[in-house]
Amino acid sequence: xxxxxxxxxxxxxxxxxxxxxxxxxxxxxxxxxxxxxxxxxxxxxxxxxxxxxxxxxxxxxxxxxxxxxxxxxxxxxxxxxxxxxxxxxxxxxxxxxxxxxxxxxxxxxxxxxxxxxxxxxxxxxxxxxxxxxxxxxxxxxxxxxxxxxxxxxxxxxxxxxxxxxxxxxxxxxxxxxxxxxxxxxxxxxxxxxxxxxxxxxxxxxxxxxxxxxxxxxxxxxxxxxxxxxxxxxxxxxxxxxxxxxxxxxxxxxxxxxxxxxxxxxxxxxxxxxxxxxxxxxxxxxxxxxxxxxxxxxxxxxxxxxxxxxxxxxxxxxxxxxxxxxxxxxxxxxxxxxxxxxxxxxxxxxxxxxxxxxxxxxxxxxxxxxxxxxxxxxxxxxxxxxxxxxxxxxxxxxxxxxxxxxxxxxxxxxxxxxxxxxxxxxxxxxxxxxxxxxxxxxxxxxxxxxxxxxxxxxxxxxxxxxxxxxxxxxxxxxxxxxxxxxxxxxxxxxxxxxxxx
Amino acid sequence: xxxxxxxxxxxxxxxxxxxxxxxxxxxxxxxxxxxxxxxxxxxxxxxxxxxxxxxxxxxxxxxxxxxxxxxxxxxxxxxxxxxxxxxxxxxxxxxxxxxxxxxxxxxxxxxxxxxxxxxxxxxxxxxxxxxxxxxxxxxxxxxxxxxx
Numbered sequence: 001x002x003x004x005x006x007x008x009x010x011x012x013x014x015x016x017x018x019x020x021x022x023x024x025x026x027x028x029x030x031x032x033x034x035x036x037x038x039x040x041x042x043x044x045x046x047x048x049x050x051x052x053x054x055x056x057x058x059x060x061x062x063x064x065x066x067x068x069x070x071x072x073x074x075x076x077x078x079x080x081x082x083x084x085x086x087x088x089x090x091x092x093x094x095x096x097x098x099x100x101x102x103x104x105x106x107x108x109x110x111x112x113x114x115x116x117x118x119x120x121x122x123x124x125x126x127x128x129x130x131x132x133x134x135x136x137x138x139x140x141x142x143x144x145x146x147x148x149x150x151x152x153x154x155x156x157x158x159x160x161x162x163x164x165x166x167x168x169x170x171x172x173x174x175x176x177x178x179x180x181x182x183x184x185x186x187x188x189x190x191x192x193x194x195x196x197x198x199x200x201x202x203x204x205x206x207x208x209x210x211x212x213x214x215x216x217x218x219x220x221x222x223x224x225x226x227x228x229x230x231x232x233x234x235x236x237x238x239x240x241x242x243x244x245x246x247x248x249x250x251x252x253x254x255x256x257x258x259x260x261x262x263x264x265x266x267x268x269x270x271x272x273x274x275x276x277x278x279x280x281x282x283x284x285x286x287x288x289x290x291x292x293x294x295x296x297x298x299x300x301x302x303x304x305x306x307x308x309x310x311x312x313x314x315x316x317x318x319x320x321x322x323x324x325x326x327x328x329x330x331x332x333x334x335x336x337x338x339x340x341x342x343x344x345x346x347x348x349x350x351x352x353x354x355x356x357x358x359x360x361x362x363x364x365x366x367x368x369x370x371x372x373x374x375x376x377x378x379x380x381x382x383x384x385x386x387x388x389x390x391x392x393x394x395x396x397x398x399x400x401x402x403x404x405x406x407x408x409x410x411x412x413x414x415x416x417x418x419x420x421x422x423x424x425x426x427x428x429x430x431x432x433x434x435x436x437x438x439x440x441x442x443x444x445x446x447x448x449x450x451x452x453x454x455x456x457x458x459x460x461x462x463x464x465x466x467x468x469x470x471x472x473x474x475x476x477x478x479x480x481x482x483x484x485x486x487x488x489x490x491x492x493x494x495x496x497x498x499x500x
Numbered sequence: 501x502x503x504x505x506x507x508x509x510x511x512x513x514x515x516x517x518x519x520x521x522x523x524x525x526x527x528x529x530x531x532x533x534x535x536x537x538x539x540x541x542x543x544x545x546x547x548x549x550x551x552x553x554x555x556x557x558x559x560x561x562x563x564x565x566x567x568x569x570x571x572x573x574x575x576x577x578x579x580x581x582x583x584x585x586x587x588x589x590x591x592x593x594x595x596x597x598x599x600x601x602x603x604x605x606x607x608x609x610x611x612x613x614x615x616x617x618x619x620x621x622x623x624x625x626x627x628x629x630x631x632x633x634x635x636x637x638x639x640x641x642x643x644x645x646x647x648x
Contacts, residue, residue, distance in 0.1 A: 003577040004586055012587075016594030016608060025597055033596045037589030041582060041619070048620045053581060143574035150504040150531075150565035151514045 006142045009034050027144075035141045042139035053136050054080050061121055063128030069120035072113070075137040082111045082119075086132035094131070097122055189256070190219045192309075192320065193232055193245060201315035202234045202243070208271045210247075231274050233266050238315035242266055246274035505560035506535055509551060513567060516548040521572055527552065531564035541569075585622075588615045 004012070010030050014020040019030075045052055059070045082094040097103055097110035103122040111133075112120045121127035196202055197217065204217040210228035212218075218225050219232050231246040242265045246257040259266075261277035269275030309320050504513050511527075518541075527539045527550075534557035543551045570576050578586045591612045598605035 003580065003583045005577045006575075009578065009586065009590060012590045013593045013597070016590055017597040019597065024601060030593065030597065033593035034589060036596065037592035038578075038582065038586075040592050041585055041589045044588065044616065044619055045582065045585065048622075140575045140579050141573065142578070143571045143576070145528075145568040145570050145576050148513045148516050148567040148569070150561040150563055152503045152505075152561050152563050152565075 006031065006034075006144050009142060013037075031142065031144065035139075038142065039139045046136055051080060051134075054134050055137050056086075057133040057135060058086065058130070059119075059133065060130045061127045063121075063126065064124055068122065068124035068127035069114070069118040072117050072119055072133075073135070073137070076117075077136045077138045079111075079113060079119075080134040080136060083132040083134070084109070084129055086130065094121065189245070189247070190222050190226060193217075193219055193234075195309040196318060196320065197234065199309065199315075199318065201237055201318065203237055205233045205235055205242070205266075206275075207232045208269070211271050213269070213271055229272055231269065233275060235265075236315065236318070242277065244275060244277075244280070248272070248274070503560050504565065506556045506558050508558065509555050510545060511539075511550050511552065511556065511567070512548055514548055516550075516567075518544045518547050518550050520544055522550060522569060525569050525572060528568045530566050530568075532559065532561060534559045585615070585619050588612065588619060591615060 010027055011020070013030050013034055017025075019025055042053070055073075055075075057073045057076075061068055061070065079096075084092050084094050094109055094111050097112040100112070102108075102110070103112065106123050106125060109126045110122050112122060114120060119133055121131065197204065204215075206213055206215055207218040208214075208230040209218040209221075209225045210230040217232065218230070226247050229247045231244060233242065233244050235242050240263070242261040244257070244259040244261070244266045246259065248257075257274060259274075259277075259280045261280045264277045264279045266275035266277045266280065309318070504515075506512070522541050522544050525541050527541055529535050529537060529539065539552040539554060539556065541550050542553045545551065578589075582589075591608050595605045595608045595612065598608065
């Protein structure tokens, strides 16, 4: 039978005194009475069974003036016996001093307890030696434990729960730069949308393949359906937010628009012109198609592209990351989209998305961007006396088509901290309307001792994550956060053609 | 405000009111994904932050996590040495409560007498050591507090 807990004892006393429901006494008072009862019980057992509670206390004295006594243990209640030279063949008992007047009797050694909490061996001249006091400790007292609950809120229903990440590798077909959408681009774009739709949280409303508008997803046919332009209109089942992906081929100039309409919805349009909505805005910049990763700007005509698509179980959140590998085999993040229902964001009461990443031709893995290095001055971010950088931001999207570089990574010092649709971000000027692209580091996750995962993702590389706005990616420390192949998200978890 | 959890080997509880008296206490964690069990408090860094002798695993706690501390010098349960006879303490306390309310405690007092006898006789047959008269502070001439 388990020992009775403090609460068990309180309940039993209330039952005996008929105060379980009649709260005429508080639990604190019942506990005080319980401890009185325990003291009485303790004395009763002690009196009946002598040595039942005995504890030893060893001490040594050098003897002589000022060295014939020592402090009693903190839990001392009363003495039972004192041994000299304990656990040796010369062990002998030391009796209590017959009377204080005999304390200087040099013929017999005796012990005495003094009000100042000492045990003394008299006479001091005979005090030298090793001793063991056998004593009864104070009665243990019951107390209710101090309970400190976690104050963290329960996870919201919209918390992004793991849906297997999906990746695609494009066909390695050489496209024709300029003039038409390359096969690579079209294939990637079509597969990306297929991946988003496969989450089951978006429904196609209309689509165009450049020649006809239907209420079905013509893009499901793949790249050939949109090589000459077209658009795909879909609605989020959980929020009613509409998306529009528009491909326009105008001679030598290609435009791919990635738009969102939080409330109004897209209407109109022709097979080659996009539907419009009065409240629409860009997820990715609406100029050119470099954000698709054509490779034209760096001479790579066979780029390897993958997308990862997340969806929350409740369907309100969709997150997309595009990865791009150039000829040199350097993989970078090319694009990040978040379709999140975040409330209270800067720029409006309800901002459904944060998405940006295109930086006018430069890849996001440039040394000043996603290179992981703690540089510059450190600021204290916690009260544990350590210092660390809190947030770095490499870019911000001002929401009107401009991407502002913030290089090198800004530090929080002398910066404003904003809570916006991208999460916690910083800016030295006006708050970014549509969030920022950057990364956040926190000393708690990077400062763990060697060999101890800093964050429990089970990654043997050290368990690191990286934030891009509100989105947290796993990260094995490589140049490209979240790229497939980490311990937690091995290549086998992704589908699509192998990158070769 | 940071979420409750373990970060870089430090426990963070926003509801904590830790002070130096917590050092050395046993902290019991329940409801955690990685840190359930008992921990000995090593240092208190702040009213909401402490470290433990053993290194915990980093995690952000859910709302189900609870840390409990036993106040210094106290027990959360009746010790083994008294558990068999705790009824005596319960009766004693209940009688005190009833008497304070001027309610009849006769029946409980009768049970207390019986329980007293049971305790006194519990080891009557035990002969593993010579009987030793109890030495209690107020009864012995020497050996107790202020006995002169």
